[in-house]
Amino acid sequence: MKLAVVGFGNAGGKIADRIVEYETQTERSLCQFTAVVNSARIDLHKLGYVPQRHQILVGQTDERSKGHGAGADPDLGAELTRQDLAEVQRVLDNVPLHDVDAFLVVAGLGGGTGSGGGPVFAEALGERYGEPVYGLGVLPSGDEGGRASLNAARSIRSFVDSTDATIAFDNDAWREGTQSIESGYEQTNVEIAKRVVSLLAPGEYDGSPVSENAMDSSDVKRTLSVGGVATVAYAEASLEEETQRQRGLLGRLRNDGEAGEREGAATKVHGLVRRAARSRLTCPADITSAERALVVVSGPPAELSQKGLVRSRKWLESQIDSVEVLAGDDPRPGADRLRATVLLANATDVPRIDALQEQAVDAQENIDAQAAERDTAISELVTDPDDELEPI
Ligand SMILES: Nc1nc2c(ncn2[C@@H]2O[C@H](COP(=O)(O)OP(=O)(O)OP(=O)(O)O)[C@@H](O)[C@H]2O)c(=O)[nH]1
Numbered sequence: 001m002k003l004a005v006v007g008f009g010n011a012g013g014k015i016a017d018r019i020v021e022y023e024t025q026t027e028r029s030l031c032q033f034t035a036v037v038n039s040a041r042i043d044l045h046k047l048g049y050v051p052q053r054h055q056i057l058v059g060q061t062d063e064r065s066k067g068h069g070a071g072a073d074p075d076l077g078a079e080l081t082r083q084d085l086a087e088v089q090r091v092l093d094n095v096p097l098h099d100v101d102a103f104l105v106v107a108g109l110g111g112g113t114g115s116g117g118g119p120v121f122a123e124a125l126g127e128r129y130g131e132p133v134y135g136l137g138v139l140p141s142g143d144e145g146g147r148a149s150l151n152a153a154r155s156i157r158s159f160v161d162s163t164d165a166t167i168a169f170d171n172d173a174w175r176e177g178t179q180s181i182e183s184g185y186e187q188t189n190v191e192i193a194k195r196v197v198s199l200l201a202p203g204e205y206d207g208s209p210v211s212e213n214a215m216d217s218s219d220v221k222r223t224l225s226v227g228g229v230a231t232v233a234y235a236e237a238s239l240e241e242e243t244q245r246q247r248g249l250l251g252r253l254r255n256d257g258e259a260g261e262r263e264g265a266a267t268k269v270h271g272l273v274r275r276a277a278r279s280r281l282t283c284p285a286d287i288t289s290a291e292r293a294l295v296v297v298s299g300p301p302a303e304l305s306q307k308g309l310v311r312s313r314k315w316l317e318s319q320i321d322s323v324e325v326l327a328g329d330d331p332r333p334g335a336d337r338l339r340a341t342v343l344l345a346n347a348t349d350v351p352r353i354d355a356l357q358e359q360a361v362d363a364q365e366n367i368d369a370q371a372a373e374r375d376t377a378i379s380e381l382v383t384d385p386d387d388e389l390e391p392i
Contacts, residue, residue, distance in 0.1 A: 001200045001217035004033040004095045004131075005104045008121060009070075009077070009114025010043040011138050012036065012107040013050070015189050019106075020049035022193035028201040033095045037088055037121065039080050039113045040069035056091055058084040058117065070112025074151050077116025085124055092125075101217040103133045104196075105163065109155040110140030110148030119158035126162065132221055135159040135166035136196070139283065139352060141175050146363025153360035156229070156353060165224040165345060167196075168231055168283035170352045195232045195282060198341040202296050202330035213306060215296050215328030220343070223294040223326060228346035229353070231283045231290075235276035236339045237268065243302050262305070269297055269308025272340040274315060281344070289349035290320045298330035299338035316342070 007016030013036035023030045035054035038044055044055045059065035059080030070077035081088070105122045107114030118135065125133045137159050140148035159166045174188045202215040224230060273295055277287055293316050297304060306329075313327035383389075 001030065001101045001220050002032045002099050002204060003030055003102055003104050003200060004035075004092075004100045005031050005106065006034075006121065007036040007050070008105060008107040008118040009038060009111055010040065010046075010108065011111070011185075012105075012114045012118065013038055013043060013047055014185070015106045015136070015138070015192055017047045017049045018189040018193040019196050022190065022197050023201065024049070026197060026201075027206060028197055029204045029206040030197055030201040032099050035091055037081070037113075037117065038069075039065050039067070039077065039117070041067040043069075054091055054094070056084075056088050058088065058113075070116065072110075072147055072151065073112045074116030074155055077112040077114070078120045079116075080113070081117035081120045085120070088121065089124065089128070092128075097129065097131070100131060102131050102164075102221065103129070104136055105133060106136040107155075107159075108138040108140070109152035109159070110138075110144055111151065115151045115155035119155065119162040122159065123162040126164075132164040132224070133162075134224060135163040136192070137166050137168055138192075139168060139170045139172065139356060141172040142355070142359070144171075146359060146366060149356050149359035150363040150367075153353075153356045156356075160228060165227050165230050168229050168350070168353070170283040172352060173280060173284050192282070195234050195341060198234065198298060198330075198339055199232060199294075199296060199343055202298065202328065208333065209301060209331045211301070211304070211329050211331045213309065213327075213329050215294070215326075215330060219294055219326045219328060223292045223324070223343055223345045226291045226346040228291075228348065229283070229285075229350055230343060230345045231281040231285045231347050231350070233276040233279055233281050233287075233342040233344065234340070235272050235279050236337045237272050238337060239300065239303060239335075240264070240268075243300055246302065265303055265305035266308035266311060268303065268338065269305045269340070270311040270315065272338060273297065273308075273312035273342065276340040276342050277316065277319065283350060284352060285344065285347040286349035287344055287347070288320055289347050290322075290344035291346035291348075292322060292324040293320055293326075293345065294343040295325070295327040296330055296341045297327075297338070298332055298341070299335045300333055301331045303338050304329040304331060312340075320344070
């Protein structure tokens with residue numbers, strides 16, 4: 001698949017940057033165009049891969065932001081984006097539309113710029129272009145508090161409405177107790193990039209052998225066409241000694257279909273896909289609630305068992321009780337590992353989103369109650385006990 005990726009807000013920008021970095025490191029061909037949009041000038045300095053001419057600052061002339069962000073206010077983030085939409089769209093004139101299969105709008109949903117501006121922008125993309133627009137929305141962790149939950153619970157709804165499908169990533173599920181917040185984010189951003197590239201890059205010619213059963217962009221589009229919230233599973237395994245030995249002996253791997261059909265190879269592929277589906281998803285969900293799924297197994301041709309892929313597909317069909325499961329391979333002769341990525345589309349049983357909504361309703365009630373009490377409290381503070389003094 002060929003993508004135009006737009007990162008919105010701080011998290012969105014950093015993740016878009018990591019996607020391009022991972023794509024470059026793994027010599028893939030995924031992002032035909034990358035841009036970032038932010039309302040905070042300082043965040044744009046953190047980027048190393050998105051070209052400067054594609055870094056757009058919205059709200060520079062707005063009194064409330066002046067280039068310093070949306071202050072975790074998604075309504076402001078949405079407004080700043082609407083005000084400067086023409087400028088954002090001007091940068092999109094550089095998108096090579098003939099070479100782009102879809103747009104991907106990336107944002108953290110707990111703040112203001114990404115959570116409010118992302119859906120506004122996704123909707124504008126959908127109105128202007130015929131290509132599908134996908135979202136990649138990062139849910140805040142539980143300990144970020146009520147405001148972040150409220151923002152995310154509102155934003156995920158707008159994201160799902162304004163995109164063809166939204167892939168969710170849950171910071172809560174990926175938080176490691178021992179890390180600082182920033183190094184934790186760095187690590188999770190790499191994990192997100194790895195999954196996006198492994199899932200969406202296959203099928204694009206980048207010099208690797210083209211397989212009979214290669215995943216294609218139309219497979220991804222078909223899987224995501226059901227809309228809603230999607231989640232991604234991933235697992236990897238080290239290569240067989242035999243594969244490594246052949247590589248050593250021949251200096252390169254044989255593109256050997258027969259080797260790929262060894263019984264052990266089939267069992268390994270099937271086992272890896274099962275392990276992926278049971279591993280930590282980008283956003284934890286009951287996989288049986290997904291409507292469609294897509295499996296990509298990537299690695300040296302000698303380990304890409306077609307039998308294993310067929311078994312994996314059948315197993316997944318039985319798990320999600322759907323015949324809409326596609327499976328394809330992604331031959332990478334130089335790969336150091338065998339990798340399985342599973343896209344689960346329109347998952348409807350996602351406990352984290354239910355929990356966010358509950359937290360958000362509580363937060364909304366607290367915010368309203370506190371606002372009502374605050375006026376009285378200020379008035380009581382500045383008024384003497386018997387209200388004998390006259391203000392000036
Ligand atoms: N995975 C991940 N999540 C992040 C990262 N940075 C921030 N977040 C999450 O994204 C949410 C939004 O934060 P930001 O992206 O900084 O906010 P913003 O969209 O720039 O909006 P404002 O700062 O309010 O203008 C936070 O609540 C975090 O949950 C990151 O690098 N990686």
